Amino acid sequence: MYNIELKPRAQNFIAAQSKKIHKQLIERIESLAANPHPPASKLLHTRERLYRLRSGSYRIIYQVQHDKLLVVIATIGHRRNVYSRLDS
Numbered sequence: 001m002y003n004i005e006l007k008p009r010a011q012n013f014i015a016a017q018s019k020k021i022h023k024q025l026i027e028r029i030e031s032l033a034a035n036p037h038p039p040a041s042k043l044l045h046t047r048e049r050l051y052r053l054r055s056g057s058y059r060i061i062y063q064v065q066h067d068k069l070l071v072v073i074a075t076i077g078h079r080r081n082v083y084s085r086l087d088s
Contacts, residue, residue, distance in 0.1 A: 002033045002064075002071045010060075010073040021058070025076060028055040032071045036064045046086065050074060061086065 006014075006029075014025055031038065032053070044050045044061070053060040059082045063072045075085060 002036050002069045004029060004033055004071050004073065006073045007075065010076045013076045021056075025055055025058060025060065028053060028060060029073060032062065036062075036071050044086075048074075050086070054079075058082075 014022055017025065037051070038053065041051045041053045044052055048063055050061050050063055053062065057079055058076060059079050060076050061074045061082060063074060064070075065072065075082060077085060
């Protein structure tokens with residue numbers, strides 16, 4: 001079982017959402033603890049080896065540290081603009 005760590009940007013995004021979206025995102029994030037590479041995840045072409053997981057219109061961008069059994073949620077955002085914020 002992997003541990004989940006949320007970066008402040010991801011925590012702030014979740015906190016600002018409605019109850020429905022909040023619950024949807026938390027369920028998807030918690031599912032990563034059992035399987036950090038679900039069939040729906042996709043490796044993004046970045047130096048940091050980030051993965052993307054869809055959750056409705058939102059995208060969860062995360063990194064897996066297998067040696068520490070840790071999934072780090074880097075950012076979460078709407079599909080329109082989450083990728084443009086990866087460099088910042």
